[in-house]
Amino acid sequence: MQRMIGKRAISSLISLFGLIVLVFFLSRLTGDPSALFLPVDASEEMRQNFRELHGLNDPVLVQFGHYLGDLVRGDFGDSLRKARPALDVVLEAFVWTLQLAVITMTLVTVAAIVVGSVAAFKVGTKFDRVASLLSLIGASAPDFWIAIVAIVLFSVNLGWVPTSGTGSVWHWILPIAVLFIRPFGLILQVVRGSMLTALGSPYVKTARAKGVKNRPIIFVHTLRNAMLPVITVIGDQAAALLNGAVVVETIFGFPGVGKLMIDSILQRDFNVILAAIMVTALAIFLMNLLIDLAYALLDPRIRT
Amino acid sequence: MPDHLLEVRNLSVRFHTAQGVVNAVNDVSWHVDRGETLAILGESGSGKSVSSSAIMNLIDCPPGEIHSGEIWFDGKDLLTLSEEERRALNGKRIAMIFQDPLSHLNPVYTVGWQIAETVTAHGRPGQMARDRALELVRRVGIPNPEAALKKYPHQFSGGQRQRLMIAMALALKPDILIADEPTTALDVTVQAEVLTLLEELQAETGMGLVLITHDLGVVAESADRVVVMEGGKIVETGTPHEIYHAAKHPYTRKLIAAAPGQGEMRVPDETAEPILSCRNMKKSYGAFDALKGASFDLMAAETLAVVGESGSGKSTLARLILRLEEASGGEALWKGQDLLQMSPREMGKVRRQIQMVFQDPTQSLNPRMSVHDIISEAWVIHRDVLEKRRWRDRVVELLEQVGLEASHAGRYPHQFSGGQRQRIAIARALALEPDLIICDEAVSALDVSIQAQVIELLGRLRDELGIAFMFIAHDLPVVRDFADRVLVMKSGDIVEQGPVRRIFEDPREGYTQRLLAAGLDPDPEVQRQRREARLKLTA
Numbered sequence: 001m002q003r004m005i006g007k008r009a010i011s012s013l014i015s016l017f018g019l020i021v022l023v024f025f026l027s028r029l030t031g032d033p034s035a036l037f038l039p040v041d042a043s044e045e046m047r048q049n050f051r052e053l054h055g056l057n058d059p060v061l062v063q064f065g066h067y068l069g070d071l072v073r074g075d076f077g078d079s080l081r082k083a084r085p086a087l088d089v090v091l092e093a094f095v096w097t098l099q100l101a102v103i104t105m106t107l108v109t110v111a112a113i114v115v116g117s118v119a120a121f122k123v124g125t126k127f128d129r130v131a132s133l134l135s136l137i138g139a140s141a142p143d144f145w146i147a148i149v150a151i152v153l154f155s156v157n158l159g160w161v162p163t164s165g166t167g168s169v170w171h172w173i174l175p176i177a178v179l180f181i182r183p184f185g186l187i188l189q190v191v192r193g194s195m196l197t198a199l200g201s202p203y204v205k206t207a208r209a210k211g212v213k214n215r216p217i218i219f220v221h222t223l224r225n226a227m228l229p230v231i232t233v234i235g236d237q238a239a240a241l242l243n244g245a246v247v248v249e250t251i252f253g254f255p256g257v258g259k260l261m262i263d264s265i266l267q268r269d270f271n272v273i274l275a276a277i278m279v280t281a282l283a284i285f286l287m288n289l290l291i292d293l294a295y296a297l298l299d300p301r302i303r304t
Numbered sequence: 305m306p307d308h309l310l311e312v313r314n315l316s317v318r319f320h321t322a323q324g325v326v327n328a329v330n331d332v333s334w335h336v337d338r339g340e341t342l343a344i345l346g347e348s349g350s351g352k353s354v355s356s357s358a359i360m361n362l363i364d365c366p367p368g369e370i371h372s373g374e375i376w377f378d379g380k381d382l383l384t385l386s387e388e389e390r391r392a393l394n395g396k397r398i399a400m401i402f403q404d405p406l407s408h409l410n411p412v413y414t415v416g417w418q419i420a421e422t423v424t425a426h427g428r429p430g431q432m433a434r435d436r437a438l439e440l441v442r443r444v445g446i447p448n449p450e451a452a453l454k455k456y457p458h459q460f461s462g463g464q465r466q467r468l469m470i471a472m473a474l475a476l477k478p479d480i481l482i483a484d485e486p487t488t489a490l491d492v493t494v495q496a497e498v499l500t501l502l503e504e505l506q507a508e509t510g511m512g513l514v515l516i517t518h519d520l521g522v523v524a525e526s527a528d529r530v531v532v533m534e535g536g537k538i539v540e541t542g543t544p545h546e547i548y549h550a551a552k553h554p555y556t557r558k559l560i561a562a563a564p565g566q567g568e569m570r571v572p573d574e575t576a577e578p579i580l581s582c583r584n585m586k587k588s589y590g591a592f593d594a595l596k597g598a599s600f601d602l603m604a605a606e607t608l609a610v611v612g613e614s615g616s617g618k619s620t621l622a623r624l625i626l627r628l629e630e631a632s633g634g635e636a637l638w639k640g641q642d643l644l645q646m647s648p649r650e651m652g653k654v655r656r657q658i659q660m661v662f663q664d665p666t667q668s669l670n671p672r673m674s675v676h677d678i679i680s681e682a683w684v685i686h687r688d689v690l691e692k693r694r695w696r697d698r699v700v701e702l703l704e705q706v707g708l709e710a711s712h713a714g715r716y717p718h719q720f721s722g723g724q725r726q727r728i729a730i731a732r733a734l735a736l737e738p739d740l741i742i743c744d745e746a747v748s749a750l751d752v753s754i755q756a757q758v759i760e761l762l763g764r765l766r767d768e769l770g771i772a773f774m775f776i777a778h779d780l781p782v783v784r785d786f787a788d789r790v791l792v793m794k795s796g797d798i799v800e801q802g803p804v805r806r807i808f809e810d811p812r813e814g815y816t817q818r819l820l821a822a823g824l825d826p827d828p829e830v831q832r833q834r835r836e837a838r839l840k841l842t843a
Contacts, residue, residue, distance in 0.1 A: 298412060
């Protein structure tokens with residue numbers, strides 16, 4: 001197991017380095033930050049000074065060398081816009097995103113597993129049909145549209161919850177509800193399909209021949225076997241949320257890492273872009289590791 | 305009020321499918337009492353498992369429908385009881401074991417937990433269940449029982465898994481045990497052990513045993529009475545002796561006639577030249593030696609049977625000869641040239657001379673290709689064999705040669721039965737006019753009557769076309785009918801080889817003797833003698 005983690009870590013570091021190279025050079029193709037940060041009528045001398053100050057006059061390769069050198073010392077550079085360490089800016093935003101992702105995914109997982117399992121057990125009944133229809137709608141509805149409609153309906157017309165920002169519990173309800181819908185639909189479908197296969201398997205027949213009751217057949221015998229493909233999808237969906245739910249965060253003015261990334265790209269705040277990418281990459285690496293551990297925990301055949 | 309412990313009366317079960325209503329069993333009646341063994345004998349599709357599934361309430365309705373009939377157990381008609389009442393009987397009073405214990409045991413729980421669950425599912429306390437599990441695992445002969453309880457199904461061998469399955473079924477000392485093909489997937493020596501275990505346990509607990517099987521040998525070994533089924537109906541009942549020696553129904557007679565191992569044994573042609581000479585072939589996977597140095601000759605136009613139990617290295621041998629895997633050492637001279645040293649280009653040419661037929665034609669034939677495409681694909685790869693305008697005629701010729709029809713060329717594999725599919729696989733192998741066909745358990749998955757037809761076909765091809773066969777099998781009676789010479793393998797070694805008559809009538813090695821003694825004969829009299837010989841060998 002330790003060898004596997006080590007191998008994973010090395011291959012992740014290699015791909016992370018590739019990503020840094022790509023983002024570093026691509027972001028510099030977006031243009032000159034001085035054009036955005038200085039007033040339109042700033043003199044060429046002022047621009048020159050600005051570029052000199054931030055090391056933007058050096059050849060790109062030299063800039064990259066400096067950046068890597070700082071990185072090795074744990075220095076991610078400063079944010080141009082906020083004049084603070086880029087890492088601090090990113091971590092502040094990341095905490096918001098992490099909370100949002102953890103709460104949403106916990107709710108999604110529990111709801112999808114319970115509803116999906118019952119739908120599979122009662123396949124073909126009204127419950128199953130309604131659940132399948134809802135999951136199809138959920139999996140295919142565009143979240144920007146749902147977000148806007150939800151704001152119009154619940155915040156503007158009914159006035160039940162605030163339209164945007166953070167501050168109270170009420171602020172969290174709409175973003176979580178909107179983020180919930182798509183992964184819930186997707187995971188529900190996978191749970192149902194996977195449970196259907198597992199319920200038809202020979203070991204379920206054995207359990208029935210042993211006189212095991214329905215509830216343990218579903219939640220003890222079948223569910224654990226059916227969870228393997230489900231976990232993969234849960235991982236994918238959680239990764240998407242950790243990356244920052246860009247659209248939803250933007251619409252609800254939620255100060256998460258997705259919104260931060262969009263803002264930084266628009267403002268050519270290169271160090272923040274890079275720091276955000278590294279932090280989310282680390283988070284996704286850790287989550288994939290968790291998924292692998294969960295596999296091994298669920299299935300003894302993987303452990304050996 | 306019925307006089308038997310378990311009695312099925314005039315049971316009819318239907319299945320509603322997309323193709324219409326299928327009568328799985330029709331007006332079936334049988335009974336079994338305490339201490340008695342009833343065998344239900346039939347080929348695939350005969351409905352032999354359906355009535356026991358109905359007893360265990362394992363038929364999903366819909367699509368199934370119990371159309372009519374009664375199932376009396378201990379004075380009650382099960383079909384009138386509630387779901388909950390029937391659940392309470394399952395496992396406690398009537399238990400069941402299945403053919404393939406690996407897929408019928410839950411892969412993610414320990415076997416100890418699964419055995420104990422039979423006890424706890426019927427409301428007994430956990431500690432009692434764990435004690436009982438330990439006692440049972442010890443009783444069914446699993447080594448190191450305490451440690452075994454904490455292991456998972458995949459960590460046991462096939463025979464051990466079936467023993468664990470039996471332990472699980474017997475946890476609450478049921479009155480009836482239904483065993484659905486309990487030994488079909490097991491090696492012969494293990495099969496005999498499992499049947500003996502079932503008999504011992506039956507003697508200890510006095511349970512009634514329902515043995516569902518396709519194997520006349522199993523019937524001869526274990527049954528007190530037999531019910532023969534065909535197409536969802538019972539065609540004949542009687543004792544194994546009556547059924548074997550005085551069968552009334554033509555189907556029963558056909559089944560008995562098709563049982564392998566009754567024909568004349570062949571005498572190998574001493575003047576034949578070897579086309580394949582293997583010397584000291586080896587294969588290791590890390591520290592594990594799958595093949596420890598195999599040396600043998602295969603003559604032109606003869607059948608060399610390779611027999612052995614699972615893990616003996618017989619399939620490894622075939623894969624090395626075909627270079628599907630690289631050997632770790634040795635040589636394999638094909639008409640004087642070493643196959644193991646050939647370049648890919650040379651090997652490509654040789655491949656058309658050596659073809660292979662696999663065990664499961666459902667998996668080895670591409671489901672999206674028509675029969676014509678499957679057979680002619682060989683000519684796409686080896687372009688110089690046949691010009692394209694002759695393909696169609698040649699496919700028809702080949703189909704007729706293997707007993708199929710010209711009109712079958714446009715169909716797809718799923719439209720054929722198992723036996724027909726294996727014929728297609730053989731036609732495909734013949735397309736390149738090979739000198740050697742390697743059959744890896746090519747008839748093992750087929751029903752007895754189909755098996756006999758396919759063997760007859762292979763024999764004809766050998767005699768008419770002069771094709772040599774390397775016939776890998778675990779089924780000794782089939783080998784006895786078809787082989788010229790036999791090679792017996794065990795744990796990567798060839799323990800004995802010789803002409804078929806010598807091996808079967810005068811086996812010299814202890815392992816070969818045990819293997820032959822463990823085989824089951826369809827004749828109850830012969831089987832009784834063999835059983836005594838076997839018990840003497842093991843004692």
